[in-house]
Amino acid sequence: MSKIKQSMEQLARHDLRSGFQSFMQALRGILFGTNLEKGGLLGKAVIYFLLVTFAVLYLEPLVYMISTSFKGFSDFTDPTAKWIPKDPTFVNLKYAFDKMNIKPIFVEGKTLWQNLCSSTLFNTATIALPSAAIQVFTCAIAGYAFGRLEFPFKKTMLVFLVLTYIVPPNTVFIPLAWIYKQYNLLNSPFCFIAPAIFGQGLRSGLFIIIYMQFFRKIPKELEEAAALDGIGSFRFFWKIMFPLAKPAMITVFLFSLVWHWNETYLSSLLYTTNTTLSVQIAKASIPPNGMELNLQPVQMVSGLLFILPNLLIYLFTQRLFTESIERTGIVE
Amino acid sequence: MKKTITIETRKKFVGLAFISLWLVGLILFWIYPLVYSLFMSLNKVTIMTDHLQFDFVGFANFKKALTQDAAIPNTFLQFIQQTVLIIPIIVVFSLIIALLLNQKFKGRGLIRGIFFLPVVLTSGNLINTLVGQKQGSISFLVSVTARDTFSSLGPTWGATVNNILANFLIILWYSGVQMLILIAGLQSISPSVYEAAKIDGANGWEALWKITLPGITPFIFISTVYTIVDQFTLTSNPILKIVNDTIFGSNMGFGYASAISWLYFIVITLFLAVSFLIFRNSLRGMRR
Incomplete structure (x- = not known):
């Protein structure tokens, strides 16, 4: 600002040439920034423009999904009601809620568990919650071994760890599906929980690497101090190292929960008679003939019902997600 | 000297104890199914009522697929x-x-x-429905002119490029x-x-x-x-x-x-x- 004033003064003194020069210099400073850290206005504007444009594009499908969900028969074909339905209706929601089999159907003569399994929400929740909780523990143990301890063939095992992440799960799960079938274990959350217990669940390889990198960063002195105090290795892990890994625990739990919730391929393979929410949305969204329903709103509302828990979790833990990678220092 | 060796071995035992759970899992839920799957891929597998019947066919399955x-x-x-x-x-x-x-x-x-x-x-099915309702695209990328331009790339690549453009937003997701x-x-x-x-x-x-x-x-x-x-x-x-x-x-x-x-x-x-x-x-x- 002071530079502009100066240039104005120079102009007033009819010092046209130097006045113009310093004015341009000042303008350039404002627009492009004077040094590396302080970006100019123009730079800021470009950044905002690009980011806001992309952010709007990014959110468009979600907004479309929400608005279409509440569109009735007339609103759906009305172009003036593209984003905000004129006459919002819950017909689609009610229809989709029933078709999604969210509520369990109780049948006489079946056990409580069998009855509850008729609910897709119950199936998804019994897969996602226990698996995520178990992965927090078992991946921590394996990650600690890889990050801090010595054992025979550690380098080879590390290669295997990376391979478990890389090999597509379908290669492994085809024979597993048959083995589960032999023991009558299909259609139960056991299919997901059992591998999780042994650190081989959904994306366990990635989670173990997260823990491994986290434990590696903790200073060595901690172990030495513990050894001097005579704390055993297992107590040391459980009382000191594991609680320290809180950022990694949160990251693993949230990602595991969301990924198990969204998982479609394995659940369609392993749940043959009952289904999970993620599979059911494809089946639920076909309205019968003769009903005053459009296909698209029903599809959108079933999708909305399905992602609602994830959206709510994300709304409240957004920072835990977006800061997860910096905080755990996975990449180093 | 003798003492340092015992400490080393002790350390290895502790490490082994911590990794053992994962190791068992690796064998049960990864190596075994993987070997099983490799074995199945080399056989003609028939599902009987209570077991699978294997007839060794070599690389016939691969040949057939390719x-x-x-x-x-x-x-x-x-x-x-x-x-x-x-x-x-x-x-x-x-x-x-x-x-x-x-x-x-x-x-x-x-x-x-x-x-x-x-x-x-x-999530798989959700993405499929969004793509099905043409919500996966950025409108200016799927204009008719763009489609025509890329179709001139030839039948295979042109179709691929247009397919990507039609789902561009979802890809960015x-x-x-x-x-x-x-x-x-x-x-x-x-x-x-x-x-x-x-x-x-x-x-x-x-x-x-x-x-x-x-x-x-x-x-x-x-x-x-x-x-x-x-x-x-x-x-x-x-x-x-x-x-x-x-x-x-x-x-x-x-x-x-x-x-x-x-x-x-x-x-x-x-x-x-x-x-x-x-x-x-x-x-x-x-x-x-």
Whole structure:
């Protein structure tokens, strides 16, 4: 600002040439920034423009999904009601809620568990919650071994760890599906929980690497101090190292929960008679003939019902997600 | 002397104790099924009432998939073409967004939250319905002129490019985690390097090419690997659909499905190997 004033003064003194020069210099400073850290206005504007444009594009499908969900028969074909339905209706929601089999159907003569399994929400929740909780523990143990301890063939095992992440799960799960079938274990959350217990669940390889990198960063002195105090290795892990890994625990739990919730391929393979929410949305969204329903709103509302828990979790833990990678220092 | 050895062995036992659970899991839930699957891929597997019957057929399943079943080589080829294009798109996009988000400005947290949001939404069937309702595209990319321009690339590549453009937004949706990895990478570059460059008279553009990009090359590599693995495990992936459909098919079944799975695994390995080769030189430079 002071530079502009100066240039104005120079102009007033009819010092046209130097006045113009310093004015341009000042303008350039404002627009492009004077040094590396302080970006100019123009730079800021470009950044905002690009980011806001992309952010709007990014959110468009979600907004479309929400608005279409509440569109009735007339609103759906009305172009003036593209984003905000004129006459919002819950017909689609009610229809989709029933078709999604969210509520369990109780049948006489079946056990409580069998009855509850008729609910897709119950199936998804019994897969996602226990698996995520178990992965927090078992991946921590394996990650600690890889990050801090010595054992025979550690380098080879590390290669295997990376391979478990890389090999597509379908290669492994085809024979597993048959083995589960032999023991009558299909259609139960056991299919997901059992591998999780042994650190081989959904994306366990990635989670173990997260823990491994986290434990590696903790200073060595901690172990030495513990050894001097005579704390055993297992107590040391459980009382000191594991609680320290809180950022990694949160990251693993949230990602595991969301990924198990969204998982479609394995659940369609392993749940043959009952289904999970993620599979059911494809089946639920076909309205019968003769009903005053459009296909698209029903599809959108079933999708909305399905992602609602994830959206709510994300709304409240957004920072835990977006800061997860910096905080755990996975990449180093 | 004797005592140090016992401490060493003790340490190894502790390590073994901690890894044992994972090791058992590796054998039960990974090596065993993997070997089983390899074995099945070399056999004609018939499902009997209570067991599977194996007839050794060698590489017949693979041969059949590659030469007789026209749908499979086509699907693979299409999928490979598509992935070759999608991976750089995702990595470059997440790099651009990471560079922008690494600047200091108001509302950064909110915008970062928006860009990461799709990670909690990308579920197979949901994505399929959104794509089905043409919500996966950015309108100006699917204009008629654009379609005509790319169709002139020839029948295979033209169709692939147009298919990607029609789903462009959804493809960008898969860049959330990579973006975070790259932001973390950008923040690992010490500010003093930039300061030194500034004193030497470098401008922002030069700093980007000479400091920032070389500095985050390992992170770009990690993002690329993540993208490849992610793209290969998508449920919307046509090859996984074939595998799923064949497993319980009456005449082909497990053996054939396993063979396709192994082919699929070979393709993903090739992708990872190529990306490793591309990044090899810059990675070697980074490791002191």
